[in-house]
Amino acid sequence: MFPTTPLQLYRMPISGHCHRVELMLSLLGLPYVLIDVNLLRGEHQRAEFLALNPLGQVPCW
DSSP: OOOSSOEEEEEOTTOHHHHHHHHHHHHHTOOEEEEEOOTTTTGGGSHHHHHHOTTOOSSBO
């Protein structure tokens, strides 16, 4: 069963782990939207992101 709405993938563009997740989603043909998180500016420590992933790590969906 495939999702009808695109998955939201929170990522850091230069992260190898994020690239692997993006590649797997692409290979599976799943719809997804990329949302960049700037770790250098501390965007992963904001309350909105910590609500998604309490550890503040990317990738996250």
